[in-house]
Amino acid sequence: MRSNRREFLKIAGVSALTLLVPAVLPPVRAAGNPSAPVAAARQASSPLQPLTAGRWALAVDLSKCSADCTDCTTACHQVHNVPALGNPGHEVKWIWREPFPAVFPGETHAWTGESLRRMRPPVLCNHCANPPCVRVCPTGATFQRPDGIVMMDYHRCIGCKICLAACPYGARSINFRDPRPFVQKLNPDYPTRTKGVIEKCNFCEERLARGLEPACVEACRQKALVFGDVEDPRSEIRLLLEKRVALRRRASLGTLPQVYYLL
């Protein structure tokens, strides 16, 4: 705690500048994200068509996902300039791992086997079809696209944090301080954030626009992550959901999570 405060003072100068800039900028909402111009530019030069869907969803094949692998987190956090703050209370997380009993408290019992207990499923924003975070946001900074992706407009977020209270999955983070000095390897194709705003997984909408799958899916060597359109009956994800038993986190809350965990 104490050393943090000292670091704070060090970066105070930079912070003071970043404070004014976002307040002055008009809220950008072109395709809902400040990265949109970048994505659009890429699209023009990219031979690939943007990927589209009725409703995007992610399936995690727990039988293939090994507990000690960090490929998805590393890839995601790198492309999206997620800062590594080191302080667990201030951490920004897009996709990370949690022990099975924490992810599925309702599905764990006294005799749950060791193999299940040892699992550490990746968790991320579920891009709920009925997202409480969108409902509560007083500025529309959190909003949902027709294809189901729950998006953040960093320029419109006032940092009221009611969405953190509303998300029943702990999927959102707020920048408790200026994240920029903590971005390890800057990806110039994706924006960095400012202090005081919320962020979370965006299903790599900027990559979809360029015809690419989400970074985590691409990075997974076990092919444990399957991304696709659940409204398309011929998609791989639909075939998997038809064949396998799938869990969703706290499905009883009615938020309709779109991340499915295959057993």
Place this chain on the structure above:
Amino acid sequence: MLEKALTGGPGYRAWMAFLLAVFATGLFFYLRQLELGLGVTGMSRDVSWGLYIAQFTFLVGIAASAVMLVLPYYLHDYQAFGKITVLGEFLAVASVIMCGLFIFVNLGQSPRVLFVILHAQPKSVLFWDMFVLNVYLVLNIITGWTVLGCDRKGVPPPRWVRPLIYLSIPWAISIHTMTAFIYAGLPGRSFWLTALMAPRFLAAAFASGPALLILICLVLKKWADFDAGEKAIQALARIVAYALAVSIFFVLVELFTVFYSGIPEHQEHFRYLYAGIDGHGNLVPWMWMSAVLAVGALAALIHPRARKNERVLAAACAAVFAAFWIEKGLGLVVTGFVPSPLGSVTEYAPTGPEIAVALGVWAAGFLVLSVLYRVFVAVRREAGSVEPSAEGLRNGP
């Protein structure tokens, strides 16, 4: 009338200077927070609301409690409150101003606060809460100021304030209900997910607000040469007693529901509050203190002889105020986040700068309150024994 606030004895001036100093300290630390981010507070990813929002929630209650004077006086013709209704309205004004400031300092990007209006989202409870609070502020400024101004001139208040006063009655209920809905409508936060939230808020408000008013009246009697009258104070004390009893009952109802149903997710939060989980129990001593203060105060307040003793009454009212400040200003908000959705217990404790900012906001509120009350006392003293002219308003056709 405002010029009256500029004059005052050495006591008044010293008090104002003290408040200004506390406010300035708070401002200094707020500017640091603005520069460095919310990281200077004790809030975290898991407990993302803390002291600020808790103070906000508590103060909405204090603001709403003005209705406990306005309603008996204007609706039931309860004359004893005629002298002090304006005090209640001014207390509401100061409280709502503090509420607004607490929301403001809680924002990660406070310079963008106007986005709530520029990009208004009608499906967001927070938007509606801001709306009802602002309207309530305006209602109380207008009614309080107008009635007091007419008292000064010795004329009955204009006819047009009456509908505003009537409107302020349901509006007071709405501000605290809306604040309760901020919490009660969230899935997965089982501590807050109870239909009892709004009623509990109101009961707590109607106990703690009038308790504060009694204390203020006793202070004004002793140091400002303004006597609200035994009858009014005793009537307020009865209101505190009833509201406190209802409030304690509501807590017991909540405890029964949670523990008899036996749903672990709902029990955990209460366990954290009153017993602690896994050795984490920052709030436990506070909550027990709150419980003892509330029950003790109830014992004193329902006993007529004890209640009539001014010293006992003052102590009981201080106890009620402290009990609810702990319950809402510390316990309610934080506990909704503990344990987190992933089952981890992250404790929260406000940092020094955070406490300084909070005290600064309180000082700002008391500055406003002192100015308004200074004007009030001066006007009432000038008016002397003349009965308040709101009389004419009440009895008007």
